[in-house]
Amino acid sequence: MPRGVVIIDKERCKGCGLCISACPHQVLAFSGELNRSGYTVVHMEQEQDCVGCAFCAQNCPDVAIEVYREKVPA
Amino acid sequence: MPVSVEKMVKVFGRPKSLTDARFTYCPGCHHGTLTRIIAQVIDELEIAERTVGIAPVGCAVFAYRWFHCDAIQAAHGRASAVASGAKRADPNLIVFAYQGDGDFASIGTAESIHAANRGENITVFFVNNQVYGMTGGEMAPTSLIAQKTSTTPEGRDPALSGYPIRFSEMIAQLDAPVYVTRQALYDTKRILEATKAVKKAFAYQLEEKGYSLVEVLATCPTNWRMAPTDANKHVAEVVTTVYPLGDLVDRG
Amino acid sequence: MGERLLLRGNEVIAEAAIRAGCQCYFAYPITPQAELLEHMARHMPGLGRTFIQAESEIAAISMVYGAASVGVRTMTSSSSPGISLMQEGISYLAGSDLPAVIVNVMRGGPGLGDIAPAQADYLQATKGGGHGDYHTIVLAPSTVPEAGELTMLAFDLADRYRTPVMILADGMLGQMMEPVELPEPVDVAALPEKPWATTGAKNRDPNVIRSFDLDPEVLKQMNRALQERYREIEAKEVRCEETATEDADIVIAAYGTVARIARSVVRMARADGIKLGLFRPITLWPYPYQPLRELSKRVRTVLTVEMSAGQMWEDVRLAVCERAKTPFYGELGGVVPTPRSILSEVKKHAG
Numbered sequence: 001m002p003r004g005v006v007i008i009d010k011e012r013c014k015g016c017g018l019c020i021s022a023c024p025h026q027v028l029a030f031s032g033e034l035n036r037s038g039y040t041v042v043h044m045e046q047e048q049d050c051v052g053c054a055f056c057a058q059n060c061p062d063v064a065i066e067v068y069r070e071k072v073p074a
Numbered sequence: 075m076p077v078s079v080e081k082m083v084k085v086f087g088r089p090k091s092l093t094d095a096r097f098t099y100c101p102g103c104h105h106g107t108l109t110r111i112i113a114q115v116i117d118e119l120e121i122a123e124r125t126v127g128i129a130p131v132g133c134a135v136f137a138y139r140w141f142h143c144d145a146i147q148a149a150h151g152r153a154s155a156v157a158s159g160a161k162r163a164d165p166n167l168i169v170f171a172y173q174g175d176g177d178f179a180s181i182g183t184a185e186s187i188h189a190a191n192r193g194e195n196i197t198v199f200f201v202n203n204q205v206y207g208m209t210g211g212e213m214a215p216t217s218l219i220a221q222k223t224s225t226t227p228e229g230r231d232p233a234l235s236g237y238p239i240r241f242s243e244m245i246a247q248l249d250a251p252v253y254v255t256r257q258a259l260y261d262t263k264r265i266l267e268a269t270k271a272v273k274k275a276f277a278y279q280l281e282e283k284g285y286s287l288v289e290v291l292a293t294c295p296t297n298w299r300m301a302p303t304d305a306n307k308h309v310a311e312v313v314t315t316v317y318p319l320g321d322l323v324d325r326g
Numbered sequence: 327m328g329e330r331l332l333l334r335g336n337e338v339i340a341e342a343a344i345r346a347g348c349q350c351y352f353a354y355p356i357t358p359q360a361e362l363l364e365h366m367a368r369h370m371p372g373l374g375r376t377f378i379q380a381e382s383e384i385a386a387i388s389m390v391y392g393a394a395s396v397g398v399r400t401m402t403s404s405s406s407p408g409i410s411l412m413q414e415g416i417s418y419l420a421g422s423d424l425p426a427v428i429v430n431v432m433r434g435g436p437g438l439g440d441i442a443p444a445q446a447d448y449l450q451a452t453k454g455g456g457h458g459d460y461h462t463i464v465l466a467p468s469t470v471p472e473a474g475e476l477t478m479l480a481f482d483l484a485d486r487y488r489t490p491v492m493i494l495a496d497g498m499l500g501q502m503m504e505p506v507e508l509p510e511p512v513d514v515a516a517l518p519e520k521p522w523a524t525t526g527a528k529n530r531d532p533n534v535i536r537s538f539d540l541d542p543e544v545l546k547q548m549n550r551a552l553q554e555r556y557r558e559i560e561a562k563e564v565r566c567e568e569t570a571t572e573d574a575d576i577v578i579a580a581y582g583t584v585a586r587i588a589r590s591v592v593r594m595a596r597a598d599g600i601k602l603g604l605f606r607p608i609t610l611w612p613y614p615y616q617p618l619r620e621l622s623k624r625v626r627t628v629l630t631v632e633m634s635a636g637q638m639w640e641d642v643r644l645a646v647c648e649r650a651k652t653p654f655y656g657e658l659g660g661v662v663p664t665p666r667s668i669l670s671e672v673k674k675h676a677g
Binding site (some may be wrong): 090122123124125126128129135138141142143144146147148149152155156157158159161162163164166167184185187188192308 | 394528533
């Protein structure tokens with residue numbers, strides 16, 4: 001499986017948790033950190049398990065997540 | 075970061091047709107998801123320079139802030155009529171109306187039906203979350219029986235307030251509409267289906283096929299008094315039993 | 327074109343709108359302006375323009391709002407009850423800086439009223455029947471040819487000031503027929519561009535048409551800008567006409583159909599030795615306060631005659647103050663005053 005990385009825009013995140021619930025590999029979790037708006041933001045807790053499926057980003061209502069995926073060799 | 079993203083492919087990013095503005099929607103609100111999907115489709119179809127969005131009154135009143143295209147903010151309920159006027163004024167524009175359940179199915183009932191009946195070549199998004207969010211959680215025509223809202227504190231009683239209205243089914247009865255579909259956004263599979271539906275609706279307008287209605291079952295975590303994940307489950311398990319998902323009309 | 331045709335008021339307004347380059351017309355049928363719709367229905371499609379019979383007046387004014395946002399010349403027409411329905415839409419047009427023309431062929435009210443002519447929508451038209459601090463320019467023709475001229479003017483003023491303009495006619499004017507020389511069509515392509523319109527954001531930043539801002543300081547500035555525009559309109563666009571006022575002792579203040587009847591009364595009164603004149607506002611907003619103020623310094627009486635319970639009478643009294651007597655004669659419910667009945671009122675006050 002390719003490796004993936006998600007970058008979460010902390011100031012857009014509203015801590016709704018939909019990404020955590022959408023992720024099939026339990027990569028994401030609440031970080032305990034508050035952003036400037038007072039929301040508890042999400043971060044990659046199990047970075048090694050991310051495959052770059054982008055389910056989190058698809059579900060994020062604030063479009064706070066960018067997803068990168070390793071190029072799979074041909 | 076374990077691996078530098080420089081060597082990676084970006085598989086998901088913010089659509090170009092979204093402005094940088096931060097959404098004012100509540101945490102977990104599906105308005106944001108649908109807005110992203112629409113912007114993404116506008117990008118894919120490369121129609122941003124021809125598109126005019128019509129914003130409603132309701133939580134989505136600021137829709138004109140999120141899309142990087144021309145926009146008109148309409149009076150409550152009238153977006154389908156405003157869209158009709160704009161499209162007739164310049165048929166080369168790609169015009170979409172974005173409306174909530176009060177805007178589309180209560181005060182806008184006549185305009186919603188007649189734009190569909192005239193077969194206006196527009197795309198209408200009907201965001202159905204069974205409640206009036208912006209004004210504090212009042213009953214919508216689409217509210218479920220026994221649903222507690224600020225104007226039905228004991229739960230919606232059909233004897234007093236009628237039944238949940240299946241508006242898409244009513245629109246589907248008309249001869250003119252070319253695409254009437256009901257979608258939801260409660261999980262990734264549904265989100266991807268909805269994305270296809272949105273793209274089809276815009277494609278039909280581009281092909282001048284006629285009127286499309288995309289009803290989207292959405293959540294309102296705040297006024298449903300649910301966490302966003304529970305709200306999603308509520309749509310999946312309860313709301314879809316009242317409002318079945320799928321294409322009601324596809325004559326494209 | 328130079329040809330003279332015998333046309334109904336409603337038809338002349340419709341034809342003038344077409345010649346002014348009205349691209350989109352949306353309306354709902356209501357007596358006494360059905361002929362306006364019918365003329366548009368017959369002629370607009372053949373010219374590649376839009377005619378829609380909307381599902382209601384609310385839908386019609388909303389379609390006007392959409393078409394106006396896209397930058398085309400657009401119009402609706404209705405009569406009193408339908409105009410009541412349009413008030414929110416008119417407020418939105420004004421608040422969004424949109425040009426549009428709205429025709430009110432007034433009928434008896436309130437409520438369903440009757441289908442006979444009346445002038446009981448003056449306050450609604452001039453003091454803003456919709457909510458908020460706004461005005462629409464209000465033009466009041468008193469003959470069928472003037473209805474055509476003022477319709478052409480309405481589109482120009484609407485575009486020039488980015489504001490809705492109302493033509494305030496009545497059922498008599500709408501229905502009566504007079505010989506009219508139709509105006510030359512406007513070259514729409516030569517009209518000034520509308521860079522603010524939602525024409526598709528190609529090679530420019532997106533345009534947003536709205537009347538809304540949650541920040542009161544911002545809305546204050548939006549309102550200030552509107553008010554400044556209204557002051558400019560008040561300074562530049564007042565129109566009125568005086569007949570036989572140079573040596574008058576008593577003048578009638580009237581507009582529209584009543585002013586037309588009053589012209590006969592001026593002749594009749596003068597034949598009876600009464601020095602009667604006529605003051606006829608053409609713009610009801612901006613109201614010709616200044617000319618009437620000046621006139622009131624020279625006459626003893628300004629008799630307001632209206633087909634209402636006394637609506638323009640308020641503006642007359644505002645202009646005249648105590649300088650002259652300001653009696654009123656009105657007919658209600660769609661009754662049209664006859665020259666004789668007006669003359670008898672004049673005689674009562676001329677004494």
